[in-house]
Amino acid sequence: MAAVSPAVAGTSAGIDTDAAVISASLADPDRFATIYDRYAAMLYRYAYQRVGPEIADDVVAETFLAAFRGRASYDLGRPEARPWLFGILTRELAIHHRREKARYRAMARATYDTVQDGPADQVAARVVADAARGPLAAALAVLAPGDRDVLLLVAWGQLSYDEVADSLNIPQGTVGSRLSRARRKVRRALGGFDPQ
Numbered sequence: 001m002a003a004v005s006p007a008v009a010g011t012s013a014g015i016d017t018d019a020a021v022i023s024a025s026l027a028d029p030d031r032f033a034t035i036y037d038r039y040a041a042m043l044y045r046y047a048y049q050r051v052g053p054e055i056a057d058d059v060v061a062e063t064f065l066a067a068f069r070g071r072a073s074y075d076l077g078r079p080e081a082r083p084w085l086f087g088i089l090t091r092e093l094a095i096h097h098r099r100e101k102a103r104y105r106a107m108a109r110a111t112y113d114t115v116q117d118g119p120a121d122q123v124a125a126r127v128v129a130d131a132a133r134g135p136l137a138a139a140l141a142v143l144a145p146g147d148r149d150v151l152l153l154v155a156w157g158q159l160s161y162d163e164v165a166d167s168l169n170i171p172q173g174t175v176g177s178r179l180s181r182a183r184r185k186v187r188r189a190l191g192g193f194d195p196q
Contacts, residue, residue, distance in 0.1 A: 018081035022074045032068050039085050040064070046157045047089060051096050059096060063089045086157055087167035090149050097145060099156035107137035129141075139189030143182055150175055 006132075018035060031117035038056045043063060047056040074084060106185050121145075140148060153167060161179075165172045 017079040019076045019079050022071050023076055025071055035081055038063055039060050043089050048091055049156050055096055062092045078157045078185045083166035085162040135189050139186045147182040150178040
């Protein structure tokens with residue numbers, strides 16, 4: 001009987017970690033579809049917020065293609081592939097950074113006249129959010145790409161500092177300093193308002 005790697009053996013025992021799925025996909029490429037099923041919607045939401053619907057599908061598809069092609073080099077010691085995938089997505093987004101900056105500039109110029117029925121708190125929250133949208137988009141457009149990537153991976157991607165460091169292949173201290181700098185610039189652009 002052939003020996004089974006521990007990661008593949010884990011899948012038969014009911015443990016279906018991302019590392020186990022990626023390992024199994026080396027022998028059975030169709031298994032990689034599980035990774036797509038787990039993370040495609042999350043990556044799409046993030047890409048949609050960064051570059052809009054026009055190219056979000058393409059960027060996510062390019063991300064999964066790159067991940068599939070690079071799956072043999074995945075560190076099987078990391079059970080969760082989310083930071084790895086966000087790192088690939090961030091590199092793909094860097095290719096489209098000009099469109100992203102143009103989107104933020106357009107959002108900064110746009111006015112939003114929305115009226116919402118419902119409780120006063122919902123209306124007030126919407127008014128505050130709409131008022132901050134233009135200045136926030138303008139602030140994001142002028143951030144350095146590395147600072148913007150860290151800020152948005154934390155805010156929109158909901159990654160931890162460790163996951164951002166893994167995604168971007170930078171030290172955790174760099175994550176903290178970039179995030180602090182980006183937040184300070186965004187707060188200044190919003191007149192001291194913290195959009196967290």
